Amino acid sequence: MKIFIDAGHGGKNPGAIGQNGLYESNVTLDIALKLGRILTEWGYEVEYSRKTDKTVSLSDRAKMANEWGANFFVSIHCNSNVNKEANGTSTYFYKPNTVAESFASVVNNSLVRQIERKDLGIFSANFAVLRLTRMPAILVETAFISNLAEEALLASNTFRQNCAIGIANGIAEFTT
Ligand SMILES: [Zn+2]
Numbered sequence: 001m002k003i004f005i006d007a008g009h010g011g012k013n014p015g016a017i018g019q020n021g022l023y024e025s026n027v028t029l030d031i032a033l034k035l036g037r038i039l040t041e042w043g044y045e046v047e048y049s050r051k052t053d054k055t056v057s058l059s060d061r062a063k064m065a066n067e068w069g070a071n072f073f074v075s076i077h078c079n080s081n082v083n084k085e086a087n088g089t090s091t092y093f094y095k096p097n098t099v100a101e102s103f104a105s106v107v108n109n110s111l112v113r114q115i116e117r118k119d120l121g122i123f124s125a126n127f128a129v130l131r132l133t134r135m136p137a138i139l140v141e142t143a144f145i146s147n148l149a150e151e152a153l154l155a156s157n158t159f160r161q162n163c164a165i166g167i168a169n170g171i172a173e174f175t176t
Helices: 024-041 058-068 099-115 128-132 148-154 157-175
Strands: 002-007 045-048 072-079 089-093 119-124 137-144
Touching (some): 024 045, 024 072, 024 157, 045 058, 058 072, 058 128, 099 119, 099 137, 128 137, 137 157
Parallel strands (some): 002 045, 002 072, 072 137, 089 119
Antiparallel strands (some): 089 137
16 A cells, blocks of 8 residues: 655745745645555655755645555644634545545544544545545645644644554555
């Protein structure tokens, strides 16, 4: 079983930046690497869009997963909103009534159970990495980096590890 892990943003594109200066691109990379370590331990084959802080285009991320022949694609992000009160966890898929939608639901539930943030649910979205990938693909918005309390959580190693555990448990639940 081949899982492609996409750490959102990186390099010239830091993604959202928290009120205390936390970079989304650094958080997503750390969670991605932690997730990959867990999945590898559990016997999954894992590939990454990036393992360092570097720029990778959205189309290249999808292309890498397609060429590798991934069975599932998981993109890791932190949410952000002009409303600094916004908080919680959500997961995105491209087309309704697909395997990806079910996969999003299982992973989102598992993640919320593990990190105990507000469950915002799952949504269909026209994101390039979801549209251009040929396997069931989801994009996880772990928590809001624009929210002070969640930025502090996202800065913590324990919380990031819990994000990885929650996503990994969801992947295992869905694929075994
Ligand atoms: Zn992002």
